[in-house]
Amino acid sequence: MGTAYLDHASTTPMLPEAIEAMTAHLGQVGNASSLHATGRRTRRVVEESRETIACALGARPSEVVFTAGGTEADNLAIKGLFWARKRPRILISAVEHHAALDPAYWLGDHHGAKVELLEVDEHGRVHPDTLRAAIACDPDDVALVSVMWANNEVGTVQPVRVLAAIAHDHGIPFHTDAVQAVGQLPVSFAESGVDAMTVSAHKVGGPIGTGALLLARGVDPVPVLHGGGQERDIRSGTLDAPAIAGFAAAVHAAVERRPATAARLSVLRDDLIGRVRQAVPDVILNGHPVERLPGNAHFSFPGCEGDALLMLLDAKGVECSTGSACSAGVARPSHVLLAMGQDGARARGSLRFSLGHTSAEADVDRVAEVIGHVVERARRAGLS
Amino acid sequence: MLAAMSGGVDSAVAAARIAEAGHDVTGVHLALSSNPQSYRTGARGCCTLEDARDARRAADVIGIPFYVWDMAERFHRDVVEDFVSEYAAGRTPNPCLRCNEKIKFEAVLDRALALGFDAVATGHHARLSDGVLRRSVDEGKDQSYVLGVLTRKQLSHAIFPLGDSTKAEVRAEAARRGLTVADKPDSHDVCFIADGDTRAFLAERLGAAEGPIVDALTGQVVGSHEGAYGFTVGQRKGLHIDRPAADGRPRYVLSIEPVSNTVTVGPRTSLEVLSIVGERPIWNGPVREPYEPITCTVQLRAHGEVYGCRAQLSGDSLHIELDAPATGVAAGQGAVLYDGDTVIGSATIASAA
Numbered sequence: 084m085g086t087a088y089l090d091h092a093s094t095t096p097m098l099p100e101a102i103e104a105m106t107a108h109l110g111q112v113g114n115a116s117s118l119h120a121t122g123r124r125t126r127r128v129v130e131e132s133r134e135t136i137a138c139a140l141g142a143r144p145s146e147v148v149f150t151a152g153g154t155e156a157d158n159l160a161i162k163g164l165f166w167a168r169k170r171p172r173i174l175i176s177a178v179e180h181h182a183a184l185d186p187a188y189w190l191g192d193h194h195g196a197k198v199e200l201l202e203v204d205e206h207g208r209v210h211p212d213t214l215r216a217a218i219a220c221d222p223d224d225v226a227l228v229s230v231m232w233a234n235n236e237v238g239t240v241q242p243v244r245v246l247a248a249i250a251h252d253h254g255i256p257f258h259t260d261a262v263q264a265v266g267q268l269p270v271s272f273a274e275s276g277v278d279a280m281t282v283s284a285h286k287v288g289g290p291i292g293t294g295a296l297l298l299a300r301g302v303d304p305v306p307v308l309h310g311g312g313q314e315r316d317i318r319s320g321t322l323d324a325p326a327i328a329g330f331a332a333a334v335h336a337a338v339e340r341r342p343a344t345a346a347r348l349s350v351l352r353d354d355l356i357g358r359v360r361q362a363v364p365d366v367i368l369n370g371h372p373v374e375r376l377p378g379n380a381h382f383s384f385p386g387c388e389g390d391a392l393l394m395l396l397d398a399k400g401v402e403c404s405t406g407s408a409c410s411a412g413v414a415r416p417s418h419v420l421l422a423m424g425q426d427g428a429r430a431r432g433s434l435r436f437s438l439g440h441t442s443a444e445a446d447v448d449r450v451a452e453v454i455g456h457v458v459e460r461a462r463r464a465g466l467s
Numbered sequence: 468m469l470a471a472m473s474g475g476v477d478s479a480v481a482a483a484r485i486a487e488a489g490h491d492v493t494g495v496h497l498a499l500s501s502n503p504q505s506y507r508t509g510a511r512g513c514c515t516l517e518d519a520r521d522a523r524r525a526a527d528v529i530g531i532p533f534y535v536w537d538m539a540e541r542f543h544r545d546v547v548e549d550f551v552s553e554y555a556a557g558r559t560p561n562p563c564l565r566c567n568e569k570i571k572f573e574a575v576l577d578r579a580l581a582l583g584f585d586a587v588a589t590g591h592h593a594r595l596s597d598g599v600l601r602r603s604v605d606e607g608k609d610q611s612y613v614l615g616v617l618t619r620k621q622l623s624h625a626i627f628p629l630g631d632s633t634k635a636e637v638r639a640e641a642a643r644r645g646l647t648v649a650d651k652p653d654s655h656d657v658c659f660i661a662d663g664d665t666r667a668f669l670a671e672r673l674g675a676a677e678g679p680i681v682d683a684l685t686g687q688v689v690g691s692h693e694g695a696y697g698f699t700v701g702q703r704k705g706l707h708i709d710r711p712a713a714d715g716r717p718r719y720v721l722s723i724e725p726v727s728n729t730v731t732v733g734p735r736t737s738l739e740v741l742s743i744v745g746e747r748p749i750w751n752g753p754v755r756e757p758y759e760p761i762t763c764t765v766q767l768r769a770h771g772e773v774y775g776c777r778a779q780l781s782g783d784s785l786h787i788e789l790d791a792p793a794t795g796v797a798a799g800q801g802a803v804l805y806d807g808d809t810v811i812g813s814a815t816i817a818s819a820a
Contacts (some may be wrong), residue, residue: 460581462584
């Protein structure tokens with residue numbers, strides 16, 4: 084029995100191009116900061132990768148700052164801009180990933196930041212008026228605004244361009260976590276108008292442990308990591324040339340194929356939603372009905388515990404996620420669903436299926452085959 | 468089958484044994500605190516983040532699926548709050564016994580059965596075959612006492628794979644199987660009281676309330692205390708009585724009266740009881756309900772002495788007449804009846820005289 088891997092939003096298999104690019108450099112010595120021939124050769128790998136990524140994402144090469152992943156990029160954007168701007172208010176959406184929310188809360192606890200959550204509607208969208216009203220309280224006191232491009236749990240896409248324009252009307256820098264969006268939605272850094280954008284390699288078929296913060300010219304966050312002064316002095320640390328090469332190959336391939344992939348995944352995803360609904364008539368689809376990631380299907384199963392569903396599906400070879408934060412593996416109701424106005428019980432009975440480049444009809448068939456029985460079982464076990 | 472894995476050596480070997488026997492086994496660690504760091508640190512307890520990680524590692528080595536089940540609310544309600552309210556009522560509860568009764572073999576078992584599992588396996592040292600519970604071959608580690616509260620139905624879905632082994636054998640087997648918990652120290656005391664200070668734990672929840680310590684022989688107030696819940700029948704230390712007793716002998720706690728917040732003390736001889744009344748009787752052994760007295764033995768606390776007795780059920784009570792006097796018999800503890808090494812029933816001690 085094979086496995087239906089429907090957890091691509093957690094991490095997706097590496098693309099062959101990325102493996103090839105990365106392994107080609109793994110055996111080669113070289114520090115991109117060294118001045119000799121070996122160093123220059125390594126630097127060339129990094130710079131070509133930077134150009135590839137910039138080109139694929141509508142940015143200038145100089146705007147790409149490599150980091151060790153999405154979490155670091157979010158931390159750098161939020162802490163760095165807060166410190167650089169020396170103003171107290173951080174306006175951040177209530178449905179951000181913890182990699183964005185927790186740095187903000189930490190600044191609140193230790194550096195006097197006033198963290199103000201931007202409310203979302205029942206679909207998880209931040210309305211432009213919500214941001215306008217929040218800024219209007221005291222525009223001069225806002226350090227930054229952070230709203231993700233697309234939500235990692237429920238897949239809802241935010242009106243980032245509109246929101247960024249509102250922030251710019253008041254000269255406030257706007258950060259977006261686009262980790263889930265790249266490769267699934269058209270993402271252009273320049274056209275979006277955002278000042279800082281987080282990207283992660285392993286969500287698009289690159290290696291885990293590499294990412295980037297795209298920073299528009301003139302946006303200079305205070306560094307979080309100090310050291311050798313790499314990456315415009317904003318992010319010190321020896322550059323991981325092989326991983327960066329894999330990252331670039333993955334972004335290039337994923338963005339190039341995006342229209343076809345997105346179209347194919349939407350069809351699969353809609354099929355999945357339809358067949359889950361057929362098997363479980365009272366299932367609730369969470370997130371925006373239209374403005375959502377093509378690979379995301381997020382459900383609440385009334386009367387079930389998400390943990391129980393996940394375990395039973397795992398035993399049947401279907402791998403998905405409860406999408407909630409874990410501590411010692413203990414699931415808490417998702418802050419995203421709670422922010423969308425759901426009660427704790429419904430939030431706890433939720434599952435995320437996320438499709439990606441290796442997903443096929445057989446995966447959907449497997450879910451359709453077992454979901455009815457699994458939900459029935461989990462319902463009997465109830466909400467403990 | 469579901470294997471409850473605490474992160475300790477016993478439950479790891481128990482899970483490994485049933486997996487090796489060819490059963491389809493899933494390991495589950497019970498998260499008993501919603502804020503796990505607040506519980507024990509180090510390797511003494513069974514509810515820390517480190518324990519969860521140890522359990523996960525053991526499951527990996529055994530090669531079985533592993534999940535954490537959040538039982539924090541149930542545990543808090545049925546074990547921690549019960550522990551506090553029992554002390555407040557002047558009794559001395561056994562939380563391990565309560566946890567087996569209400570968590571492992573009720574909340575967890577019910578959920579497991581509903582999810583399609585047939586049984587729950589634990590690393591308790593006790594033998595169980597054909598629904599009959601017996602002492603472990605390792606008398607020093609025997610845990611049949613804390614399982615004596617389980618009903619026949621609960622026992623019919625329980626598996627204790629370690630009953631035929633000594634603790635030393637279990638440790639050796641863990642090492643042989645490459646389970647890194649082989650050398651982990653045994654857990655002690657009450658797992659949800661981080662520093663082991665039960666009196667401080669209770670004081671924090673019940674508040675300090677000064678009350679008298681009364682001498683049973685003279686009726687005189689001989690001292691005071693900060694809360695009757697801090698005492699256990701049979702306790703001698705920590706009474707802080709300044710006046711010596713008339714007979715010059717040490718005094719022991721004889722009874723705790725929560726309403727008047729009075730602790731009564733007296734000589735050791737006054738602690739001796741021959742007759743015990745138990746409530747909430749469970750009849751789970753191979754012997755029929757004794758509506759006429761039967762001869763058997765009884766254990767009155769964990770790792771406690773065993774007394775010859777006659778036991779009889781009447782109504783909702785279990786009456787136990789001891790052959791020889793016992794001391795330090797505290798209400799709230801379990802009285803577990805044995806026929807040889809076989810558990811035949813149990814009850815919660817309500818009173819003793």
